[in-house]
Each structure stands twice: as structure tokens, then as C-alpha cells.
Amino acid sequence: MFTEQHLSEISCLTDNKEMLSGFWDIPVKPVFDERIMGFFQGLSKKLFADPHSKEYVDVLSYAYWIRKSSLEAVRKTYSKKRDFENRIGRGTAFHVAPSNVPINFAVSFTSALLAGNICIVRISNREFPQVDIICDAIKALFREEYSDLKERLCIIRYPHNDEITELISARCDIRIIWGGNRTIQTIRKAQLPPRAVEMAFADRHSLALINGDEYMEMLQKDGGKYQRDIAEKFYTDTYYTDQNACSSPRMVVWFGSRIEEARKSFWEALSQCVHEKYRLRPIQTIDKMSLAYEFATCHPNTKIEKKDNYIVLIQPDRLDQKLMDYKGNSGSFFEYSAADMEDILPLLGKSCQTISYLGMEKQLIADLVRKHGVKGVDRIVPMGRTMELSFTWDGYDMIEAMSRIVDIF
Amino acid sequence: MNDLNAFFELKPYELAQEQKKKLLTDKLLELTKYHYAHCEQYKNILDAIGYLPDKTESYYDIPFFPVRLFKKMELLSIPREDIFKTMTSSGTTGQEVSKIYVDKETAMLQQKVMIKILSDFLGKKRIPLLVIDSPAVVKDRSLFSARGAAIIGLRILASEVVYALNEDMSLNMEAVEGFIQKHKEEKCLLFGFTFLVWQHFYMELKKRGIRYQLPEAFLMTGGGWKKLTSLKISNEQFKDSINQQFGIGHFLDHYGMVEQTGCIYAECEYGHLHASIYSDVIPRRYEDFAPCSIGEAGMLQVVSVLPRSYPGHSLLTEDEGCILGEDDCPCGRKGKYIKILGRIKSAELRGCSDVYGTAFK
Numbered sequence: 060m061f062t063e064q065h066l067s068e069i070s071c072l073t074d075n076k077e078m079l080s081g082f083w084d085i086p087v088k089p090v091f092d093e094r095i096m097g098f099f100q101g102l103s104k105k106l107f108a109d110p111h112s113k114e115y116v117d118v119l120s121y122a123y124w125i126r127k128s129s130l131e132a133v134r135k136t137y138s139k140k141r142d143f144e145n146r147i148g149r150g151t152a153f154h155v156a157p158s159n160v161p162i163n164f165a166v167s168f169t170s171a172l173l174a175g176n177i178c179i180v181r182i183s184n185r186e187f188p189q190v191d192i193i194c195d196a197i198k199a200l201f202r203e204e205y206s207d208l209k210e211r212l213c214i215i216r217y218p219h220n221d222e223i224t225e226l227i228s229a230r231c232d233i234r235i236i237w238g239g240n241r242t243i244q245t246i247r248k249a250q251l252p253p254r255a256v257e258m259a260f261a262d263r264h265s266l267a268l269i270n271g272d273e274y275m276e277m278l279q280k281d282g283g284k285y286q287r288d289i290a291e292k293f294y295t296d297t298y299y300t301d302q303n304a305c306s307s308p309r310m311v312v313w314f315g316s317r318i319e320e321a322r323k324s325f326w327e328a329l330s331q332c333v334h335e336k337y338r339l340r341p342i343q344t345i346d347k348m349s350l351a352y353e354f355a356t357c358h359p360n361t362k363i364e365k366k367d368n369y370i371v372l373i374q375p376d377r378l379d380q381k382l383m384d385y386k387g388n389s390g391s392f393f394e395y396s397a398a399d400m401e402d403i404l405p406l407l408g409k410s411c412q413t414i415s416y417l418g419m420e421k422q423l424i425a426d427l428v429r430k431h432g433v434k435g436v437d438r439i440v441p442m443g444r445t446m447e448l449s450f451t452w453d454g455y456d457m458i459e460a461m462s463r464i465v466d467i468f
Numbered sequence: 469m470n471d472l473n474a475f476f477e478l479k480p481y482e483l484a485q486e487q488k489k490k491l492l493t494d495k496l497l498e499l500t501k502y503h504y505a506h507c508e509q510y511k512n513i514l515d516a517i518g519y520l521p522d523k524t525e526s527y528y529d530i531p532f533f534p535v536r537l538f539k540k541m542e543l544l545s546i547p548r549e550d551i552f553k554t555m556t557s558s559g560t561t562g563q564e565v566s567k568i569y570v571d572k573e574t575a576m577l578q579q580k581v582m583i584k585i586l587s588d589f590l591g592k593k594r595i596p597l598l599v600i601d602s603p604a605v606v607k608d609r610s611l612f613s614a615r616g617a618a619i620i621g622l623r624i625l626a627s628e629v630v631y632a633l634n635e636d637m638s639l640n641m642e643a644v645e646g647f648i649q650k651h652k653e654e655k656c657l658l659f660g661f662t663f664l665v666w667q668h669f670y671m672e673l674k675k676r677g678i679r680y681q682l683p684e685a686f687l688m689t690g691g692g693w694k695k696l697t698s699l700k701i702s703n704e705q706f707k708d709s710i711n712q713q714f715g716i717g718h719f720l721d722h723y724g725m726v727e728q729t730g731c732i733y734a735e736c737e738y739g740h741l742h743a744s745i746y747s748d749v750i751p752r753r754y755e756d757f758a759p760c761s762i763g764e765a766g767m768l769q770v771v772s773v774l775p776r777s778y779p780g781h782s783l784l785t786e787d788e789g790c791i792l793g794e795d796d797c798p799c800g801r802k803g804k805y806i807k808i809l810g811r812i813k814s815a816e817l818r819g820c821s822d823v824y825g826t827a828f829k
Contacts, residue, residue, distance in 0.1 A: 341754035341767055341812045345786060349534045355516035356509035356541060363516045367756035 065223050072182070072194040072214040073201065079179070083230045085210050087148030088175040090462050091134040095172050098205050099125040105196040115189050117162040124448045125169060133450060137458060145465040148175025149256070150232030152461060155224075155246055157237040157260075158183035159303050165193050166448055167235055168212060170457035179227055180214045225249040233461055236260065258460060260305075260453050263412035263435075264383040266403070267293070267308035267442060271321030273418025278324060289417065290328035292443025296415060298337050299446065302388045306413040306438070306445040309383065310393040312403055314419070318396045326370060333369045333390065343389040344368040350387045364394075378405045400427055411435025412453065417442040470499075470573060470776040472581075472746075480585050480744040481801035485794055488745055488803060493527045495773045496781055500530050503779035506545035510779040528750060528759060532769045532782040535727050538566035546571050546777045555617055557726045568726055571777040578730030578774055581746050582621045588801075589720055589734055590625070590686060596651045597626035598644070600660025600669045602633040615661060617729055618690065622659055632660075632669060639672040648680055659688040662721070663695040666706065674713055681715040688720040690732070694811060723787075723808050727780045728772040733806065740797050740805035747772040749806050751790050765790045765809055786812045 061069075061079055069076065078085075088095060106112050106122035113119070123129065137143055152171035156164035168178040182190060194214055201209045217223050228234060228249035234257045236246050243259045251257060277285045297307050313322055351373045355361045360376035372394045375382060382393060383406060397403060400423065407428065414424055414436055421439050428436045437454040440447070450457045474491065483491065501521060503510045519531050537543065544551070550571045557566035570578070605616045623629050630647045634640050647656075660669065665687070673679075687710060696706065703721075710716050723741050724732040731747035743749055750759050751766030760766035768785045775781045788809040797805045 339755060341788070342786070342814055344754045344757075345534050345536065345767070345784065345812065348784070349536045349540070352513050352516075352533050352537060353540050355513050356537070356543075357512070359512050359515070361512070361516045362518070368754060 061223075061226060065220070065226070068220055069215050069217045069223065072190070072198075072216065073209075073212060074198055075201065075209050075213050076215075078210050078213050079215075079227075082151050082177055082179060082210070082213070085151075085177045087150060087177070090143070090146040090148070090175050090458060091130075091137065091173055092175060094205075094208065095175075096127075096130055096134070098172075098200060098208055099130055099169065100127040101200050101205065102193075102196055103127070105199060106192065109192055109196065111188065111192050115192070118189050118192055120446075120448065121162050121165055121193070130173070142464045142466070145467060146175070146459075146462045147465060148177075149461060149463050150176060151230065152176040152178050152233040152235060153227050153231035154178060154180040155234070155236045155238065155242070156180060156182045157242075158185045160300070161187035161189040162193075163237055164190065164214070166452075167237065168214075170450055171233070171235070171461050172212060174458045174461035176233065176461055177210070178212045179231070180212070181224075181227075182214060182216055184216055184218065221249065228255075231255060233258070256460070258453075258455055261410075263305035263410050263453070264310070264386075264406075265306050265308045265413035265415070265445065266310045266312060266406060266411065267296070267415045267417070268312050268314065268403070268419050268424065269321070269325070269416070269442075270314045270418035271318040272315035274321040274325065275317045277418070278321075286324055286328040287332070289325065289442065290332040293325075293329055294332050294336065295443050296445040297392075298333055298390060302391070304446060308413070308415055308445070309387060309391070310395070310406065312406075313394070313396045314400070322394070322396075326372070330366060330370055337369065337390070339369055339389070347371045347387060347389060347391045350385055350391055354385050378402060380405050380408055382406065383410065400424075401431075403427075404431055404433065407431075407433035407435045409434040413438040413440060413445050415440050415442045415445050470577060470774070472577065472773060475745055475773065476580075476584075478745055480581075480588050480746065481742060481803055483745050484802045488748075489526055491745065492748060492771065492773065493524070496527045496530050496771055497521060497524055499773065499776065499781040500524075502776065503545050503781070507543060507779045509541065509543055510545070527748070527771055527782075530771070530782050532771075532784045534784045535566065535725070535786065538568060538727060538778075538780070539564040542567060542569070543780075544569040544778045550777070555726050555729060566726060568729070568780065569778050570729075574774060574777040577776075579621050579624060581730040581744075581774060582732060583625055585732055585734055585744050585746075586622075586625060589736070590657065591655070593655075594625060594627040596628040596630070596647065596654075596656040597622060598630050598632055598647045598656065598658045600632045600658060600665050602635050602637055603631040604635045615691075617726065618724075619659070621730075622657070622688075626657070633664075637664075637668055639668060644673075648682070651685075652680065652682055653684065655684045655686070656682075657686050657688060658716070661691045662689040662706070665689055665710075666696060666699075666701065670710060670713060679713055679715075683715055683717060685714075685716050686718040686720050687714075687716050688722065690722040690724060697810070723806075725770070725785065727783055728770055728775065730774050731770075731772040736797060736799040736801060736805070738797060738799050740792055740799070741808065742797065742799075742801050743804045743806065745803065746774065749789065749791070749804060751788075751806075752784075760790065762791045762793060767812060768808075788812055 103122045103126040106118055154167045156167060164180050164182045168180050171178050228251055232255050234251055236243050237260045240261050243261055300307055302309060351363045351371050354373055355363060358375055362374040364372040369390055371391050374394050378395055424439050504514055513533060514531060524530060551569050552572045552575050553570050555568040555570060599619055606619050630643050632640060632644050707719055721735040722732045733741040733743055735741050748771050750769040752759055752769055753766055765788055768787045768789050770785055771782045789806050792805050792807050794804045795802045
């Protein structure tokens with residue numbers, strides 16, 4: 060197994076490196092085990108109590124997501140499902156966390172622990188204060204009333220080393236890879252045991268659909284407040300993460316007969332919001348301009364619209380599958396006015412993750428997915444909620460995917 | 469043909485603001501229309517942003533695009549068979565290099581303008597040139613690097629050319645000694661990229677304890693301040709050290725880029741980089757690309773009347789700088805004089821955290 064050399068390359072953020080020498084022998088637990096539920100309740104409390112957490116909205120929203128009442132509600136939903144009583148963990152879950160979203164590693168092990176598994180979490184070498192805050196809280200729980208769980212969760216960092224990845228992969232039962240397509244390919248070179256399962260969360264793209272007629276109607280009813288409220292919601296979905304999250308829309312599609320009025324109001328309100336809240340960096344303006352112009356050079360009839368460098372709108376004259384390969388950040392949006400729902404079908408390929416909607420009938424979007432059998436679209440959420448944490452991700456029910464049923468006749 | 473006769477009748481720093489504006493606007497507008505008609509990608513960009521040439525009152529209104537596009541695609545306004553040489557950026561950072569396609573006419577103009585500019589500083593007479601580089605950089609004629617191109621251009625000005633470095637970048641002591649002994653009392657030119665001059669010439673000679681007295685010599689440098697900055701060596705320190713070791717008092721740093729070869733911004737005796745009548749620099753605010761006022765730092769847009777074989781007459785660089793003044797440098801040269809502040813900070817991989825943090829505070 061691990062040599063001294065390997066172990067010296069691994070740094071452990073949870074002070075329990077010793078579990079690496081025997082994680083495969085640790086028993087699994089039933090899903091939503093009381094002890095594990097208690098652990099998350101304790102973690103939530105510790106995070107809320109840590110003054111450092113206040114600086115990080117993502118830590119707070121994680122702490123909120125794992126608080127007692129929230130997890131109890133989730134358990135209740137699951138408990139109504141068939142075979143709930145007979146669901147049990149699969150074994151050891153090896154998580155390879157991404158480098159772009161700091162809180163993701165925690166979301167990943169939360170599902171896995173609740174599903175009854177033992178977790179080894181490899182996090183990126185990039186330092187995030189959020190990671191330290193969470194790991195410190197876990198360490199404290201291990202020292203205090205949850206020392207018995209110390210053998211179930213180990214968070215580590217190691218520099219690029221295929222051997223370590225191979226050693227863990229060879230003894231795990233679930234492997235969860237978050238990252239770019241290249242990361243996934245690299246990790247996949249390390250063999251899994253025959254019965255192990257793997258979940259890969261790759262690069263995705265997301266869209267926002269807006270019905271201009273509904274927007275205008277609401278605007279006339281509620282005026283400035285509605286306009287501002289929508290801008291804030293869209294800001295949360297996009298600029299908040301610099302559009303780095305897979306769920307951040309990079310394309311806005313308009314429907315209806317009052318598109319021109321609606322989009323004017325929408326972008327104007329967003330512009331105000333962005334000017335107030337967002338820190339634009341010089342390099343981003345070049346990145347955004349490069350992307351827009353690069354796209355325009357090979358797509359005749361494209362229009363580029365921008366008032367200043369905070370919002371850059373790229374308006375192609377038609378939608379095609381390759382469009383979303385152009386990945387803009389920091390306020391780069393494709394924008395399109397559709398005559399018909401079916402116009403967006405080319406965008407709903409495998410890499411499409413989240414559709415956020417405003418003034419649209421969500422069932423109609425779901426129907427479109429089903430009717431045409433598209434391979435993308437894993438989430439349909441109201442505008443402003445694309446960043447919400449959930450136990451369903453990229454089409455997986457995380458708890459079910461990471462546990463197994465003992466089928467009793 | 470790119471007719472620059474109106475420019476060639478003038479000295480490179482002869483025009484004050486208003487006259488220069490008129491001359492540049494006419495020429496750059498003509499080039500804009502030319503590239504619109506001859507480069508499909510360029511046309512697509514201008515159409516996408518809805519550019520109207522008739523509404524252009526000044527060259528400040530002419531569209532520009534990021535130099536980075538030359539790394540992403542091949543942009544040219546001539547038939548491929550007319551390509552005379554392909555120039556590439558030195559590409560010190562990142563793997564992608566710019567490719568600039570130059571025809572005979574553009575190449576000729578680049579050289580002519582560079583000579584005109586340098587003559588203003590060095591005089592019209594040819595002088596001996598010590599190239600602080602290896603002869604290898606100019607060997608492959610089909611693919612020119614920025615380093616190679618600068619040397620080739622300078623050779624035209626030289627009465628004699630000697631290379632100070634061997635192919636392995638070690639000091640060719642014999643060549644250096646020969647050159648110095650022969651020309652130490654007359655006007656001569658030492659040229660090299662800033663970092664090479666420092667690392668492979670100054671440091672090497674210093675190590676050997678060799679000092680010279682070259683009061684008439686000019687040291688022309690350019691590019692690559694990034695490496696010196698990482699060694700924490702300032703422009704002043706660089707000049708002081710060179711002055712102490714070699715007794716050189718004439719410095720001729722310059723700013724330029726492969727995308728606008730020929731139009732260099734050369735340093736006068738007051739340490740200011742000057743824009744000639746052939747080109748200009750417009751620092752712009754990053755929020756909205758509005759032009760900066762004098763003394764205000766911004767992202768540099770550069771315009772040049774030379775690029776005809778490729779649409780590079782109006783570009784947005786990734787450099788930051790500011791205008792120090794216009795038409796009033798004590799050296800007497802008209803036009804803007806500028807300061808380069810360095811490369812814009814590249815995007816660190818941003819997670820949600822940075823934004824979360826700032827948004828929440």
C-alpha cells in the first residue's frame with residue numbers, strides 16, 4: 060500500500076492520515092445514520108459560530124444546507140421512498156474536488172457520508188480560506204464528541220502523483236471526479252476495482268430563458284422593484300461566481316412579442332447592479348472583447364452590443380451546437396430572440412446542465428426535454444436559484460447513487 | 469499600395485497634435501476601409517459592432533481589437549501567395565504565438581520607418597553595431613521572431629555587425645574585445661533585449677572584472693522588462709550598473725511589438741518614449757475604453773500606418789501605460805511621450821470565492 064514516500068507527499072487537513080492505511084476495512088452505515096446526522100448538525104453549528112465564516116457566503120449557505128432541520132427534511136423525503144430502511148453505503152468514496160468552486164468538496168462528502176460511506180477527499184492545491192474554515196471545524200468535532208467518525212472522513216492534498224491516485228482508486232468503491240474534461244481523463248487512467256462505480260461531473264454549460272411579455276407585465280405592475288429584483292437574481296446566477304460555475308448561464312434566450320422593451324429594461328437594471336457590486340479587472344475586459352470578436356470573425360451576421368465593458372452581449376443570427384464551446388466569463392453573454400421553444404434545441408446537447416427561467420412555464424421546458432429526447436438539461440430552476448445546493452446534481456440523486464439496496468424478498 | 473509619401477516628406481517627430489491627427493486619421497481610415505474590403509474576419513468584426521466609417525472624426529474613433537486574436541487565428545489582407553515572411557511573437561509566456569503575415573511592401577515600409585525613427589536619435593551616418601545576441605536568431609529567414617526582426621532591421625543602419633554571444637548564449641569574448649578595442653572612442657551602437665544585455669553581457673563581464681569606457685556608445689534595449697522586474701532590477705538600477713561598468717551614457721530603450729513592427733517608441737535623452745508621426749498610443753480606461761487623460765494609466769491601444777498585409781493598424785495591447793505629455797518634451801520632439809507600466813495582470817483562476825468575498829464585505 061502507501062510507502063513512506065507517498066505518505067510524506069500527502070498533507071492531511073483533518074489530522075487523520077493513519078486512516079489511509081486501512082480505510083477499506085471500515086464498515087459502512089445505513090443512509091441518514093443518526094451519528095452522521097448529528098455530525099453535520101455539529102458542523103453546521105461550528106461554522107455558524109466561527110467568526111471567519113461571516114466573510115464567506117458560500118460557507119454560510121453550506122452551513123445552512125446541513126443544519127438540523129434542513130437535513131431532517133431531506134431524510135423525511137427519502138424515508139418515503141421504497142427500500143429506504145434497507146439502503147446502506149457502498150464503501151469508500153474517493154472524491155477528487157475541483158479547483159474552481161471552493162465549497163464543492165464539502166457538498167461532495169456530505170452526500171457520500173449521508174449515504175453511509177467512508178470518504179477520502181482530495182482537494183485542489185489552490186488555497187481557499189473556505190476550505191480551512193470547514194476543515195478546522197471538522198478537526199474540532201473529531202477531537203470532541205465525534206472521535207468515532209474520525210475513521211470515516213479524511214481530507215487530503217497531494218501534488219500531481221499518479222501512484223497515489225492509483226492506490227486510492229484501486230481500493231475505493233465509488234469515485235467522484237469534479238473537474239474539467241482533462242482532469243477526468245487523467246484520473247480515469249487509474250483503474251477502479253471491478254465493482255466500483257464512478258460519477259464524473261464535467262464541464263457543462265447553462266442557459267437562461269426569459270419570457271419578455273411576462274417580464275413586461277410584471278414590470279408594469281410592480282415597476283422598479285421588480286426590475287431591480289430580477290437584476291439581483293440574475294447577478295447571483297452569473298457575476299457572483301464570475302460565471303465560473305457550470306450552472307451559471309452564459310446564454311440568454313428571449314421569448315414573446317415584447318422582447319425589445321423587456322431586454323432593454325433587463326440589461327439596464329443589470330448594468331446598474333453590476334456597477335454597484337462587481338469589481339471588473341482590466342484583463343477581464345480584454346478577455347471579454349477577445350471572445351466576442353473571435354466569435355464574430357467566423358460567424359458573419361453576429362452583432363456585438365455593449366454600453367461599456369461590464370456587460371458584453373454577443374448576438375448570433377442562429378443557434379447551433381458549437382455555440383456554447385465559446386466560454387466567456389465575467390459578464391459575457393450570448394443573447395438570442397427565439398420565435399419558438401424548439402429554436403433552442405441545438406443548445407440542449409449533453410453538455411447542457413441548468414436551464415433557469417423567468418416568466419416561463421417550467422413544465423413546458425420539461426416537456427421539450429422529454430419530447431425531443433435531448434441528452435442535456437439536468438436542472439430546470441427559477442432565475443436566481445442556479446447556485447442552490449442540492450442532493451441532486453447533474454442528473455444524479457447523490458444519496459441513491461452512492462448507496463445500495465439490500466433487496467429483501 | 470500603401471502610399472506614405474506625405475509622411476516620408478516629414479521628419480518623424482515634426483508634427484504637433486492637430487496636424488498629426490489629420491494625417492493619421494486620413495491614413496488610418498483608408499487602412500480601415502482597405503482591411504474591411506480585403507479581410508473577411510476583420511469585416512465581420514466591424515459589421516458586428518456596427519462600425520460606420522462616415523462617422524469617424526478622428527483616428528480615436530477607429531475600432532481596435534485585442535492583439536490576442538493574432539494568436540487565435542490567421543488574419544491577413546493579402547492573397548497567401550504574396551506572403552513574404554511570417555513574423556512571430558517572442559512568446560515568452562504561454563504556448564500560443566502571434567503570427568503576422570507580411571508582404572514585400574509592408575516589410576519594406578517597416579524597415580524604412582524604423583530607420584527614419586532611429587536616425588533621429590543616432591544620426592544618418594551608418595555606425596558599427598554590436599548585437600548582444602547570438603547570430604542564430606536571424607538564421608531562419610522563413611520564420612522571424614521579434615528578436616530576429618529587430619536585428620535584421622538594425623543591420624541596415626550598421627557599417628559593421630558583430631555578434632557578442634555564441635549560439636549557446638555564452639559570451640564570445642574575442643568578438644566583444646575586438647569590437648570594443650576598435651570602436652571604443654567613436655559612436656557605435658550596442659543592441660540587445662534588455663534581459664539578454666543584463667544576464668549574458670553585463671553580468672558575464674562583471675564576473676570577469678572587465679570594465680570599459682564607452683562615452684560615445686549608445687545602448688539600445690527593448691522588451692523583456694518582466695524578467696528584470698522579477699529579479700527586482702529597476703530601469704534606473706539597470707542604467708546605473710551599465711554606466712558604471714561600461715561608461716555608457718546614451719540609452720535608447722524602446723517599446724514596440726511584432727504586430728506593429730517598424731513603429732517603435734524610442735527613448736529620448738530625457739528618458740521618455742516617443743510616438744512618431746507613423747503611429748500613436750491611446751491609453752484607455754478599462755471600464756469603457758474611453759481615452760485616458762494625460763498622466764492617467766490605462767490599457768494601451770496602438771495605431772500604426774504601416775500594417776497593410778494584415779489588419780493590425782489599430783490594436784489593443786495587454787500593456788498598461790500613460791501619456792506623460794504631448795508636443796512639449798524638453799528634447800524638442802513633437803507628439804506624445806509615454807511611459808510603459810507593464811503587462812496587465814493576467815487572470816488568476818477565479819473561483820466563486822473571490823467574488824463571494826468581495827460581494828459580502
